[in-house]
Amino acid sequence: xxxxxxxxxxxxxxxxxxxxxxxxxxxxxxxxSHNKNYLAWYQQKPGQPPQLFIYxxxxxxxxxxxxxxxSGSGTDFTLTVSSVQAEDVAVYYCQQYxxxxxxxxxxxxxxxx
Amino acid sequence: EVHLVESGGGLVQxxxxxxxxxxxxxxxxxxxxxxxxRQVPGKGPVWVxxxxxxxxxxSFADSxxxxxxxxxxxxxxxxxxxxxxxxxEDTAVYxxxxxxxGYDYWGRGTQVTVSS
Numbered sequence: 001x002x003x004x005x006x007x008x009x010x011x012x013x014x015x016x017x018x019x020x021x022x023x024x025x026x027x028x029x030x031x032x033s034h035n036k037n038y039l040a041w042y043q044q045k046p047g048q049p050p051q052l053f054i055y056x057x058x059x060x061x062x063x064x065x066x067x068x069x070x071s072g073s074g075t076d077f078t079l080t081v082s083s084v085q086a087e088d089v090a091v092y093y094c095q096q097y098x099x100x101x102x103x104x105x106x107x108x109x110x111x112x113x
Numbered sequence: 114e115v116h117l118v119e120s121g122g123g124l125v126q127x128x129x130x131x132x133x134x135x136x137x138x139x140x141x142x143x144x145x146x147x148x149x150x151r152q153v154p155g156k157g158p159v160w161v162x163x164x165x166x167x168x169x170x171x172s173f174a175d176s177x178x179x180x181x182x183x184x185x186x187x188x189x190x191x192x193x194x195x196x197x198x199x200x201x202e203d204t205a206v207y208x209x210x211x212x213x214x215g216y217d218y219w220g221r222g223t224q225v226t227v228s229s
Contacts, residue, residue: 040215049208049219050158056214093157097215101174102148104157 002026002096006105012113019081021108023094028074029057031098038098041070041079043090044107050093054079086112115139115218117209122223125199129227133194135209135220143167143187146212149194151205152222161207164192177203199227 003026013019029038037057042050052061054070057077067082081088089112094105121133135147149161162173162183171183177196185192192209204227210216 038214042215049222050216051219052215052217055217059214061217095158095215097212100163100172101160103160107157 001101002029002099002103004094004096004103004105006092006094006108008108009106010109010111012111013081013084014113015086016083017113019084019088019110021079021092021094021110023072023077023079023105025075025077025096027098029077029096029098030074037073037077038096039070039072039077040095040097041068042093042095042104043088044093045090053092081110084110084112115211117211117218117220119207119209119220119223122207122225124226124228126229127199127201127227129199130195130197131199131225133196133207133209133223133225135192135194137190137192137209137211140211142190147185147192148210148212148216149183149192150208150210150216150219151203151225152208153205158208159205162194163212196225199225201227203227 005024007022039057041054044050053064058070069080071078091107116138118136148163150158152158164171164183168185180198182195206222208222209220211218
């Protein structure tokens with residue numbers, strides 16, 4: 001199975017400051033045939049299912065604020081929130097969908113300092 | 114608007130069975146693979162099972178292989194998860210999810226509790 005590891009486990013950031021979450025995969029998620037990374041990011045708030053925020057490592061889903069961005073390729077990826085707002089408090093997960101079982105990172109809890 | 118609605122969860126004793134359903138609406142159901150994912154509170158989601166568009170291809174996590182089956186009825190826009198020989202460690206919220214690039218839509222989940 002592909003192991004996906006996130007860091008840090010939790011992150012406290014002041015309002016308006018930048019937050020960065022890292023995700024590392026045990027094998028490359030870059031599919032050579034069409035040069036896409038099979039990596040997604042989700043936001044989950046209490047009592048709700050995860051919500052897709054980023055797919056193909058860097059494509060924002062519809063309605064996701066542009067302060068959220070994804071980057072990286074191969075085995076190393078990053079989710080950046082350029083200016084954290086109060087409504088961004090949540091747990092963020094990365095997920096590989098390169099191969100089954102689709103595996104998730106352990107999650108990063110974003111809080112306001 | 115896309116909707117996925119899970120049902121069928123509940124409290125069951127170890128060794129018991131449950132059948133979960135996921136009713137889909139708002140999209141062309143028979144062109145999407147569907148997955149089941151479970152999550153224990155405070156933990157990350159874990160993939161359970163998947164089924165192809167026509168139901169001919171299925172796969173399962175090792176932890177549920179031989180105990181769970183997945184099926185779909187495209188006429189009813191519904192995917193099912195039959196869970197047998199349930200164990201305490203199967204306790205979780207079970208979600209169905211539509212597969213695009215990642216899971217673009219999730220249901221709100223149904224709670225499964227396995228306890229004596």
